[in-house]
Structure formats: structure tokens, C-alpha cells
Amino acid sequence: MVLVAQMLELHQFRHSAFCEKVRLILAAKKLAYSVVEVTPGLGQLQLLRLSGQRQVPVLVDGAEVIADSSAIALYLEAQVAEPALLPAEPAQRARVLLLEDWADTALAAGVRLALLQAAMEDADLRAALLPVATPAPLRTLVGAVPGSLLAGLGQAVDQGGLEQLRHNLNQLTALVAAGPYLVGARLSLADLAVAGQLSLLKFPEAAGAPLAGWGVPGLADDPQLEPLFQWRDRIGAELGRP
Template structure:
């Protein structure tokens, strides 16, 4: 059985779960505790970041490497285009989503959590004991700034204009590259999930997100595209199609 070592609310881990789902592969989720759990992860994979996939003797780190491993393991449905030009486009979009977009999304979410104690509380891992949870979510947002850069004005407007450009060019059932779902859609869709959490994030988070972005009028269609993408992914696998 495949094993996915993850942080539940990481977009990179969601990217891998969406790929596993598209391919109809069953897997076991292993929740890594930030900090202490990363020591075991380092022993397992030689690095401390999630996601890590364990497939028998193969231990694969990095969402893009994992998705390519899964493509080789279960080539159908293909999530990497056969056409070289489309493959290049897919690669560029996936790389943009995993780097530039991911950095802006992470900063935007940290900013939102810094401003909103309730959001801070639901984002904390489940195994944080409740007294610690109370203290952490009650503190002014400042403690979060140690985790990374908050969102600068320039980064925010650059992310917004990229997302609006994507939203303008995409139908509800459209694809970013060609006419079939690829890793480009999955990588972008996964990052969007941190800007407005989908139903799959659980009741406490569903519909919440980054103020000013999750409720931005020009992005509503894009968030609907994201929700629709999850349904379309399930239907790609003939065994689970409804």
C-alpha cells in the first residue's frame, strides 16, 4: 500500500492527493507532526519536507517528483501530455504554481491567520494539546511572522493579476493546457485551496480563506473551477466514476 507522509493542510500534499485520486490509487495517509515528526521524516527520506511518498522500497520526496513517480506507476489516465509543446507549457505552469504562486499563497494565508485567531486555531495540527492551542491562537499574530514573510503589497497585486488572468481565460470545465486535465491544473488547483478552503478541508475550514481574495468578485469563477476540478478528478478513474 502506498504511504503518503504529509501535513494535511499543505498545498503540496493536496497536489499529491489529487493526483492519487485521479489515478484511482489507494494510499495510507501518515500525518507528520511539524518539528518533532520531521526528525523521523529526515531518517526516512534524507530531507525534512512533506510530501514524501513511500512505495515499497522507493521513498520519493517533492510533489513534482512524486507525481511523476505516480504517472509511471499508473500511466492511465495520463496527467502529463504526450505532445512536447503542451508538456513544456504544463511544466512551466506547474513550476510557477509550486514556486511563485505557492510563496504568495503561503504569505497571504499567514497574513490572514495573523489577523484572525479563529483561523489560527483551525490551522494548528490536531495533536496540539488544547491548552497550548488556546495560548497560540490567543497570542497576537506576531508569533506567525517567525514562520515566514507576510504578504507584501507588490506580491499580493502580482498574485491577484495572475489569478484574474487565469480566471478570465478559463471555463468551469476548462483545462489550463490543451483539452485534458494535467498536473498544471492540479498544481494550480491545490494552491487555490489555501486561498479559499474547499469542502474537503473539513467543516471548520470549508469556505474560509484569505479575506480580499477568497471573496474577490473576479475570482469566484476560478474557485468554482477548483471545486469542480476535484469532482472531475474522481471521474477520471473509470473505477470510481459516478
Template sequence: MRTLYQFSISHYCEKTRWQLDHKGLAYRVEHLFPGLHRLKTRRMAGTTSLPILRDGAQVVADSTDIALYLEATYPQAPLLPSAGPLREEILALEDRHDRLGVHVRRWLYGQIEDWASVTDAMLRVHRPLFGLRDRAKPMLVKGLRTLYGVTPERVAKSEVELLDGLDALEKRIHNDPSRYLVGDHLSLADISAAALYAPLLSPPDTPWANIGGFSAPAREVLDRIRERPAGQWILERYRHDRPHATEQDEARA
């Protein structure tokens, strides 16, 4: 049996869920408690971050290594050619969007005025444990801000980076939200770009759909992103290539 160890609102975990779903591979998810997760991830894979996939005896950490493992092991519904220049192009785009995912996360965490909906989305999959879960929330917020470097200077830089990334995406698709990044069908490049930008668009049925609490200037930035071709492209990828993202996830928990 396959198990995906995850945080439900992690966009890197969403990238892996999308790939597993696209390939029609059955899996269960195990939600780890943020912070305490490290006890398990260090033991399992010598790492601190999620996702981690256990597939029988095989344990693979990091969404890119998982992606390569899944493509090599399960060739159905391929998202990456096994060789050639297109493979290199897709991997370069995947890597670029993996790096942009860091800026998306830092910028978003830098815009939150009211953390209630975010901590709720992170922790509601865990048992209340006589109030302990909810008492952990302030510590969790502090930990996230430290871990992800949420300082005004770095958040401002992340805004520039993520907007540059959207410009590059629009050049690539010629401002046409129906196009794919490489060739004429979905690849790992599209999944990485759409999943790692998705928290900015909160597509319906995704773990970010009910998240709010952003400042008014941040809401304006988010509205502008939603209107531009890159924002429409992300929503289109979800509508067209990622049906029922959350329902599938929860059914498997």
C-alpha cells in the same frame, strides 16, 4: 503499501492526494506533527518539507518529484504526456503554480486574526497527549509566521503575486471556468493550479472548508476572488474533477 506523509491542510499535500486519487492508487496517510515532523523527514528523505511518498522501497519527496515519479511509474489516467511540447507546457504551468502556492500560503497566514480554527484543522488529527497538543498551538503559530516569512511587506507582495497569477489563469481559460489549462482534459497543470489556490476558496469537503478567523478586509478580497472567473474555475475543478476530497483522505488515515 503506499504511504503519504503529510499535513492535512498543506496545499502541496493536497496536490499529491489529488493525483493519487485521480490515478486510483490506494494509499494510507500518516500525519506528522508540525515542527517535530523534521526528525522524520530528514531521516527519511533528507528534507524538511512534506509531502513525502513511500511506495514500497521507494521514497520520494517534493510534490513535483512525486508527480513525475507517479506519472512515470503508473501510466493509468495520465496527467502528463511522456514527451513533446504539451509536456513542457504542463510542467511550466505546474512550476508556476507551485511558486504561487508560496504566496497563497503567506498571504493567508498574514490575514488571520483568530488562529483557533487553523490550529484546530492542523492538529485535530493528533492525540491530545494530556493537553500537550493544545499547549503547542501558540508556538506553532509563531513558528509558521517565521518559517513562511509572514511580515507586512512580504504579505503585501504576495497579494500582488497571487492576484497576478489569477489574471494569468483567466487569460489562459478565456474567462471560461469550464475550460482546462492545457488541451481539453485534466492535467497536472490543472491539479497544481486548483490545489495550490484552493485554500483561498475553501471548496466543500476540503481541509480548508471550516477555516475562518480572517480580518474583514481579507474577507472582502476572498469574496472578490470567489466571484471572478478564476475563483469559479477553481471551484469548478473541485466540483467536477475532485469529488469527496476530505472523505477519501480521512478514510485512508
């Protein structure tokens, strides 16, 4: 174990799939960390000074500042070997890295679309999804915007993208029916990247009230996809993050 600091620091938005991915990695490696909840706007300027960019997650390990969930995963893998989240065998490793990249890009884009559509129809959800550190007046304002005003945005919701998401979720369901992990016989970064994204389609208990247990209508309550969300819950429970 060659971490620099006694205690790692995770700069995050609570309801971010990329931050959930990093929290799952930290849990898998059994690493203690403290959380800095970033305030949208001002907090992101501080993040820019700290890390040279404005997005979360950012991990701080003493003088080491690492932005981007994939870079954080590689950093932690290099510093804390066990349990390995990247297989040593080259083809297995390649499968894991390809799936991670797919989860972070195509799956993430589909999940964002589905959540956007659900949020357009639900003012409470819009307010609940805001980063925890969002100032109360802004939270009220966002919650109060009538859904009808967002209808224009609705035009922008790409139905093809939603169809592709459903198709891909069906493929994932087939994969998790075939074995406990997406690649090989052990937990890997692929599982954690996918589980992180799924946590925005059906929020785990760890999301806290009011989002815990809430899911995107039409997906989270689809019986065909139930084994996939059960798989996500099992991965979370295995890491002590129900």
C-alpha cells in the same frame, strides 16, 4: 501498473497545498493510499530519517521513498500510465511542466503571503491552519498569540507580492473562462498543481471543519475571482474530492 506496494503511504500535513496537489494526483490515478499525519518537530525528525529531508509530502511505495510533490508526480506518472497527467506531445508537455513549476513557486509564495496576512488578523484561523498532528498545548499557544504582537510580521507582508498574486489570479480566471483545463483538452498536472494552491485561498469541503468553505477575505469573496474558485471546485468534484 508497476507500483511496489499494495497500499501507498502519504506522509502529509493536511492543510498543505503541496500535499493537496499529491492527493489530487492520487485521486486522478485512482490509487488507494493511507495517510500518515506528520507532527511538526518530532514527526519531521522521523521524516528526515525516512526520506533524508524534513518536508512533506513524502510518498512511500514499499522500499521506494519519494519526497517533493513534483518528484512524486513524475514517479506516479512513470509507474501508473493512465490517465496520463503529462501530455506526450512535447510543446503541451512543456506548457504543463512550466505551469506546474510556476504554481509550486510564484503562486505558492503569493498564496502563503495572503494566508499569513489573513492569519495575523484571525487567531482561530492561526490555530486551525496548524498541522492536524500539532500537540494541543502548542495549538492553544499559537491561537492565543495576540494579533497585535504579530503586527511586526505584518510589516514583512509584501504588498507588492499580494498585488502580484491578485494580478495572477485574474490571469488564471481568464484562462479557465476559455476552457475546462489549463493546457489542452485534458486534465493535466498543471490543473492539479494550481488547484492545490487555490485550496489554501478558499478551502474545499475536503479540508474538513473548521476550515471547509473558509476563504481569504478580499480574494475568496471577490466576485471577479468566483469563476476561478468554481473551476477549482469542479476539478475537485471531477476527481471525487469536493
